[in-house]
Amino acid sequence: MTGTAEVLARADRDLPLSLARLKELLRIPSVGTDPGFHAECRRAAEWLRQDLEAVGFKARLRETTGQPVVLATHASPGLPSHAPHILFYGHYDVQPADPAGLWESPPFEPHIRTGRDGKDAIYARGACDDKGQLMTFLEASRAWLSVHRRLPFRLTILLEGDEEGDSGHLDRFVAANKAELKADVALICDTELWNDRSPAITVVLRGCICEEVTITGPRIDLHSGYYGGAAINPATALARILGILHRPDGRVAIPGFYEGVKPVPPAVRKQWAKLGFEADRFLGGVGLSHSAGEKGFGMLEQIWARPTAEINGIWGGYTGAGTKTVLPAKASAKLSFRLVNGQDPRKVRNAFRKFVKQRLPRDCRASFESQGGDNAAIAVAQDSRWIAAARRALKDEWGEDAVLIGSGGSIPVVESFRKHLKIDSVLAGFARDSDNVHSPNEKYDVRSFHKGHPLVDQGDRGIERMS
Amino acid sequence: MTGTAEVLARADRDLPLSLARLKELLRIPSVGTDPGFHAECRRAAEWLRQDLEAVGFKARLRETTGQPVVLATHASPGLPSHAPHILFYGHYDVQPADPAGLWESPPFEPHIRTGRDGKDAIYARGACDDKGQLMTFLEASRAWLSVHRRLPFRLTILLEGDEEGDSGHLDRFVAANKAELKADVALICDTELWNDRSPAITVVLRGCICEEVTITGPRIDLHSGYYGGAAINPATALARILGILHRPDGRVAIPGFYEGVKPVPPAVRKQWAKLGFEADRFLGGVGLSHSAGEKGFGMLEQIWARPTAEINGIWGGYTGAGTKTVLPAKASAKLSFRLVNGQDPRKVRNAFRKFVKQRLPRDCRASFESQGGDNAAIAVAQDSRWIAAARRALKDEWGEDAVLIGSGGSIPVVESFRKHLKIDSVLAGFARDSDNVHSPNEKYDVRSFHKGHPLVDQGDRGIERMS
Numbered sequence: 065m066t067g068t069a070e071v072l073a074r075a076d077r078d079l080p081l082s083l084a085r086l087k088e089l090l091r092i093p094s095v096g097t098d099p100g101f102h103a104e105c106r107r108a109a110e111w112l113r114q115d116l117e118a119v120g121f122k123a124r125l126r127e128t129t130g131q132p133v134v135l136a137t138h139a140s141p142g143l144p145s146h147a148p149h150i151l152f153y154g155h156y157d158v159q160p161a162d163p164a165g166l167w168e169s170p171p172f173e174p175h176i177r178t179g180r181d182g183k184d185a186i187y188a189r190g191a192c193d194d195k196g197q198l199m200t201f202l203e204a205s206r207a208w209l210s211v212h213r214r215l216p217f218r219l220t221i222l223l224e225g226d227e228e229g230d231s232g233h234l235d236r237f238v239a240a241n242k243a244e245l246k247a248d249v250a251l252i253c254d255t256e257l258w259n260d261r262s263p264a265i266t267v268v269l270r271g272c273i274c275e276e277v278t279i280t281g282p283r284i285d286l287h288s289g290y291y292g293g294a295a296i297n298p299a300t301a302l303a304r305i306l307g308i309l310h311r312p313d314g315r316v317a318i319p320g321f322y323e324g325v326k327p328v329p330p331a332v333r334k335q336w337a338k339l340g341f342e343a344d345r346f347l348g349g350v351g352l353s354h355s356a357g358e359k360g361f362g363m364l365e366q367i368w369a370r371p372t373a374e375i376n377g378i379w380g381g382y383t384g385a386g387t388k389t390v391l392p393a394k395a396s397a398k399l400s401f402r403l404v405n406g407q408d409p410r411k412v413r414n415a416f417r418k419f420v421k422q423r424l425p426r427d428c429r430a431s432f433e434s435q436g437g438d439n440a441a442i443a444v445a446q447d448s449r450w451i452a453a454a455r456r457a458l459k460d461e462w463g464e465d466a467v468l469i470g471s472g473g474s475i476p477v478v479e480s481f482r483k484h485l486k487i488d489s490v491l492a493g494f495a496r497d498s499d500n501v502h503s504p505n506e507k508y509d510v511r512s513f514h515k516g517h518p519l520v521d522q523g524d525r526g527i528e529r530m531s
Numbered sequence: 532m533t534g535t536a537e538v539l540a541r542a543d544r545d546l547p548l549s550l551a552r553l554k555e556l557l558r559i560p561s562v563g564t565d566p567g568f569h570a571e572c573r574r575a576a577e578w579l580r581q582d583l584e585a586v587g588f589k590a591r592l593r594e595t596t597g598q599p600v601v602l603a604t605h606a607s608p609g610l611p612s613h614a615p616h617i618l619f620y621g622h623y624d625v626q627p628a629d630p631a632g633l634w635e636s637p638p639f640e641p642h643i644r645t646g647r648d649g650k651d652a653i654y655a656r657g658a659c660d661d662k663g664q665l666m667t668f669l670e671a672s673r674a675w676l677s678v679h680r681r682l683p684f685r686l687t688i689l690l691e692g693d694e695e696g697d698s699g700h701l702d703r704f705v706a707a708n709k710a711e712l713k714a715d716v717a718l719i720c721d722t723e724l725w726n727d728r729s730p731a732i733t734v735v736l737r738g739c740i741c742e743e744v745t746i747t748g749p750r751i752d753l754h755s756g757y758y759g760g761a762a763i764n765p766a767t768a769l770a771r772i773l774g775i776l777h778r779p780d781g782r783v784a785i786p787g788f789y790e791g792v793k794p795v796p797p798a799v800r801k802q803w804a805k806l807g808f809e810a811d812r813f814l815g816g817v818g819l820s821h822s823a824g825e826k827g828f829g830m831l832e833q834i835w836a837r838p839t840a841e842i843n844g845i846w847g848g849y850t851g852a853g854t855k856t857v858l859p860a861k862a863s864a865k866l867s868f869r870l871v872n873g874q875d876p877r878k879v880r881n882a883f884r885k886f887v888k889q890r891l892p893r894d895c896r897a898s899f900e901s902q903g904g905d906n907a908a909i910a911v912a913q914d915s916r917w918i919a920a921a922r923r924a925l926k927d928e929w930g931e932d933a934v935l936i937g938s939g940g941s942i943p944v945v946e947s948f949r950k951h952l953k954i955d956s957v958l959a960g961f962a963r964d965s966d967n968v969h970s971p972n973e974k975y976d977v978r979s980f981h982k983g984h985p986l987v988d989q990g991d992r993g994i995e996r997m998s
Contacts, residue, residue: 388564
């Protein structure tokens with residue numbers, strides 16, 4: 065198939081329109097983890113369904129136990145029977161936008177401006193994670209189809225709304241719709257570039273489980289004068305337990321936490337050492353200068369290959385203006401545990417609960433709420449023909465070898481695809497580590513949006529070479 | 532002076548009106564510590580000014596550096612020059628009402644009902660602390676004046692609006708208005724009965740200082756996948772420090788914290804032992820069964836004579852519905868320290884700050900906000916003629932000896948009166964320990980409100996006997 069130049073010219077010409085469409089999608093505050101925004105999630109899904117129909121897909125909303133998924137297929141006539149079938153995955157749900165006060169432009173009013181690094185970017189919650197990245201692929205498909213009327217491969221598009229929350233919803237959907245979703249490989253655009261110049265394919269992903277714990281003591285908040293010195297303080301009890309969650313050397317202190325964790329093979333360690341990762345720059349970008357992690361491990365190893373226990377939120381008692389001198393009746397914390405290959409999510413969850421319960425002072429009770437699914441870590445086969453094709457394709461466009469990297473983040477759908485569809489995933493994305501993913505002032509470089517366009521084309525050329 | 536029976540009859544007859552007035556005052560949400568309610572504080576002050584004028588006082592609002600005070604005097608003609616001059620003190624500000632969801636009736640819609648203990652009580656924020664108690668005295672004055680047209684002593688009434696917050700405001704007002712406020716003794720109605728049958732005079736009060744601490748790390752909230760395992764987590768840093776604020780034996784671990792603290796004299800210890808304090812009942816009332824305080828001290832000693840460090844509130848990171856897997860950029864806590872005789876508030880505050888700073892991990896900063904004034908502990912002279920008079924008066928009304936007690940709470944105005952006016956305070960109040968002061972469902976027994984009425988009369992008889 066020829067006509068790549070025409071497709072790229074079309075993408076260039078239509079960039080203003082592509083950006084306008086992305087802005088429309090970004091204006092919908094589809095925070096999947098907050099029930100107050102579930103109507104907006106459905107609105108985002110419906111917006112995508114209509115846009116996919118406009119491009120020429122057959123697209124439907126499909127109900128799940130969580131937010132609806134958008135499922136779309138393109139019936140390209142005349143494809144040979146051996147043409148590959150690709151399952152493209154993205155998510156339209158976004159992280160909550162708080163703290164709202166720290167945004168330089170409102171999180172759901174997308175704004176294109178030149179950042180401090182001199183690069184034009186679109187600023188909004190979800191700009192990068194993952195609306196911008198999924199629209200990168202959709203716009204590429206649109207440009208291709210407007211020139212060629214048909215795609216060079218079979219394509220199923222699956223866009224979900226629970227990626228930032230409970231991955232169990234999509235997992236159940238995939239398990240229940242295996243035949244419909246069956247493909248040769250999944251393509252996921254929700255990861256990062258290695259740096260400004262080099263694209264990357266993510267082959268190692270940490271898993272994640274989330275827990276909320278509440279420690280309850282007295283049946284009401286108590287006057288700190290009348291009861292202080294005699295009554296248990298649940299906020300203190302919580303601080304004591306969370307304060308010893310790590311040992312002084314940074315190791316997580318929960319017994320059994322490291323069960324199944326294997327050391328990084330020396331060859332991989334050597335490969336990572338060659339990547340030229342700049343720990344100082346990485347931390348410096350967020351105002352830090354010292355590793356606070358496990359002693360004895362390099363920083364890439366700390367974030368790609370070592371499990372963690374982190375407090376994501378903590379609250380209890382009076383937190384308003386001024387003072388209220390109470391002993392709070394209860395105190396809570398949200399925690400996330402990043403897991404690596406070999407760890408069993410259920411075992412880690414239970415080990416944490418046991419850790420808390422065994423350290424509770426008298427008169428205190430602990431309750432736990434599991435949030436999100438049990439997402440094990442992922443290691444993608446690095447020697448597959450799909451990875452090889454993606455490396456060639458990315459090199460053609462970016463002029464630099466794609467780096468095979470790990471990621472500390474979790475994309476549990478990779479495990480769902482492997483488990484239920486028996487397929488691997490190619491994780492190639494265009495986020496930069498300065499994109500403030502999950503933070504205020506999230507952004508997505510206009511260049512990433514634009515330079516990601518040829519992925520359909522490159523993917524096709526990769527596939528042509530491969531087949 | 533005679534006519535006590537007439538006054539009491541008038542108080543009895545007017546009880547429904549008295550309750551209606553109290554309800555009016557309780558409907559004003561005068562939360563002094565929250566700037567959002569400062570207009571309501573002024574409204575409460577103005578309501579009191581008008582009510583005092585109606586009773587026959589000359590009353591004005593006077594500005595302070597905080598909420599306005601209500602200052603009222605009664606010019607009773609024909610008083611002998613040696614007639615005592617009494618300064619009555621109360622406060623119209625109330626604690627915040629949250630958590631609002633735990634109130635059985637709305638906190639600012641006063642409701643009279645029979646509680647689980649079979650006693651009629653008025654339920655509202657401030658019912659007991661201190662609107663109900665200050666109105667007890669105002670209604671007594673009203674009944675007396677409606678019968679006799681004049682009081683048997685000189686009376687100045689001072690009602691403030693910063694008792695639950697920064698006591699520095701009233702302290703400055705007292706210092707600046709010494710001549711106007713000069714009296715022979717202060718009468719403060721903001722304390723507790725010993726039990727249902729026995730009144731009490733509080734002669735030992737713990738002091739209190741409040742601190743807010745914020746620990747800041749990275750300049751933004753961080754993705755727990757990308758940064759977790761490498762970056763410092765300020766919520767963890769805060770938990771670690773607050774988790775070691777106490778030693779395993781319950782003693783506060785801040786170096787220098789106990790400087791100046793003297794053991795309770797054996798005679799006082801013996802006196803307290805005879806009070807028949809039921810620790811099980813005290814804790815059981817709030818759903819607890821074990822002392823969590825310093826080992827080696829009785830519970831009365833723990834709450835009256837030992838200093839404390841308590842977390843009043845803690846917050847940081849994501850605390851909304853669902854999950855947000857961040858490492859928070861900062862985490863905060865509010866703490867109160869109850870102080871005993873001999874401790875220097877400023878030294879304790881500095882010792883706490885030093886304790887935090889010395890334990891900060893690298894890349895973290897701590898900022899502190901002093902909230903409320905530096906309130907030292909108080910010990911009132913127990914052998915004064917005023918205490919003796921109050922004991923006789925209370926016994927006449929209640930039929931039981933008033934118990935001389937301590938209180939774990941703080942009434943810093945006692946120190947202001949002593950320091951600036953050189954007068955002692957008689958602390959006689961009518962709260963019960965089941966009144967949920969500072970908690971949801973605060974209440975004030977109708978019987979306390981009613982039985983407290985004769986204090987003016989009894990005070991007078993006490994004074995007659997005394998002079």
